[in-house]
Amino acid sequence: MGYEEVVRQFDPWSSFLIKDYDKLFKAFGIRPLTGELISQLPTSHRLLRRRIIIGHRDLERIINAIREGEEYAVMSGIKPTGEFHLGSKLTAEEMIFFQKLSNKARLFYCIADVEAYNDNRQSLEVSSKVALNNVMDMLALGMDPRRVYVYKQSEEVRVLRLASLLSRDVTYSTIKAIYGEKSFGLYFSALIQVGDILLPQLPDFGGPKPTIVPVGVDQDPHIRLTRDLAKKHEKDYGFLLPSATYHRLVRDLTGREKMSKRNPMGMFTLTEEPESIKRKIMNAYTGGRPTVKEQRERGGNPDICMIYELLRVHFEESDEALRELYYKCKGGEVICGECKQLAVEKVLKWVDEHRKKREKVRDLAERLLIEHML
Numbered sequence: 001m002g003y004e005e006v007v008r009q010f011d012p013w014s015s016f017l018i019k020d021y022d023k024l025f026k027a028f029g030i031r032p033l034t035g036e037l038i039s040q041l042p043t044s045h046r047l048l049r050r051r052i053i054i055g056h057r058d059l060e061r062i063i064n065a066i067r068e069g070e071e072y073a074v075m076s077g078i079k080p081t082g083e084f085h086l087g088s089k090l091t092a093e094e095m096i097f098f099q100k101l102s103n104k105a106r107l108f109y110c111i112a113d114v115e116a117y118n119d120n121r122q123s124l125e126v127s128s129k130v131a132l133n134n135v136m137d138m139l140a141l142g143m144d145p146r147r148v149y150v151y152k153q154s155e156e157v158r159v160l161r162l163a164s165l166l167s168r169d170v171t172y173s174t175i176k177a178i179y180g181e182k183s184f185g186l187y188f189s190a191l192i193q194v195g196d197i198l199l200p201q202l203p204d205f206g207g208p209k210p211t212i213v214p215v216g217v218d219q220d221p222h223i224r225l226t227r228d229l230a231k232k233h234e235k236d237y238g239f240l241l242p243s244a245t246y247h248r249l250v251r252d253l254t255g256r257e258k259m260s261k262r263n264p265m266g267m268f269t270l271t272e273e274p275e276s277i278k279r280k281i282m283n284a285y286t287g288g289r290p291t292v293k294e295q296r297e298r299g300g301n302p303d304i305c306m307i308y309e310l311l312r313v314h315f316e317e318s319d320e321a322l323r324e325l326y327y328k329c330k331g332g333e334v335i336c337g338e339c340k341q342l343a344v345e346k347v348l349k350w351v352d353e354h355r356k357k358r359e360k361v362r363d364l365a366e367r368l369l370i371e372h373m374l
């Protein structure tokens with residue numbers, strides 16, 4: 001794989017799926033997340049057990065902070081260009097998991113409205129409205145409001161200031177080598193993300209501290225740029241290099257592309273109408289055979305099936321139930337029609353409960369967006 005191909009696959013703004021994680025991990029120094037390391041975390045999570053989160057940088061630093069009862073930050077956010085969908089749910093669950101691992105953890109939740117402006121030409125006013133829904137989703141998914149700092153990029157002067165000051169050490173050829181040929185708006189968004197990731201280490205938030213950034217693998221360019229600049233400015237600010245965990249890029253329901261808002265038929269939002277969700281699940285790509293008879297005889301292929309993937313990544317908490325489905329599918333004991341129907345029921349039940357939780361936290365979300373923290 002040539003360097004240009006590597007950059008293309010590691011593009012935070014593209015819809016490409018990654019073909020060979022090992023090669024990319026080796027090329028950029030991401031370390032595989034081993035069972036041994038996972039076992040050192042105080043609790044487990046289905047995303048870790050099921051190898052959805054597969055890589056890391058310096059996770060040991062966070063494990064040590066938890067062990068020693070020291071403060072650490074969890075930093076991530078959302079580009080507020082629409083309602084929460086399955087991809088946003090995945091990253092949100094990771095953030096909340098790390099926030100809950102210790103009562104010394106504080107979550108920094110960034111509304112990336114400058115990036116939405118540069119990448120999607122969306123006005124700051126529209127982003128502001130969408131942000132309320134996004135924060136409601138975070139709260140409904142379990143974010144602890146007592147240990148969070150919520151902010152919009154366009155209004156957080158400390159982030160913008162960091163982006164400006166640290167840009168001194170970024171040449172055009174450096175940023176082009178990391179991101180490929182992009183607009184200066186996107187390059188500047190990348191620098192703002194550096195400011196976001198380093199914000200928790202500023203004196204206003206207690207100074208240098210371990211910081212974990214849970215992201216999809218395609219976001220690694222931001223982590224690399226940040227770590228590079230944190231190192232260069234270690235003397236001025238005392239920054240610790242931020243840690244990161246990386247999840248696989250989940251395929252959309254068509255099985256062809258990375259799940260993203262750009263292809264609405266391949267994903268659904270957490271507030272979408274039940275009928276629409278049902279239609280998309282019923283049309284999802286499966287590992288079924290052309291006929292029921294053949295499937296009964298030869299079994300299906302859950303490894304390529306998006307229904308199985310939907311349950312594995314999002315909606316089946318029980319490892320045992322998931323294993324049972326896997327082997328029943330392989331043995332032809334279950335066929336796709338009934339399997340899809342069961343998935344629809346499970347998903348719609350979850351979505352209905354989530355909606356009810358969401359409505360209860362509207363006032364709290366509004367307050368967090370105005371006051372940033374409780």
Ligand code: SF4
Pocket residue numbers: 286287288300301302305306307308329330334335336337339340
């Ligand atoms: S039976 Fe279920 S898990 Fe197996 S291929 Fe069909 S939809 Fe997928």
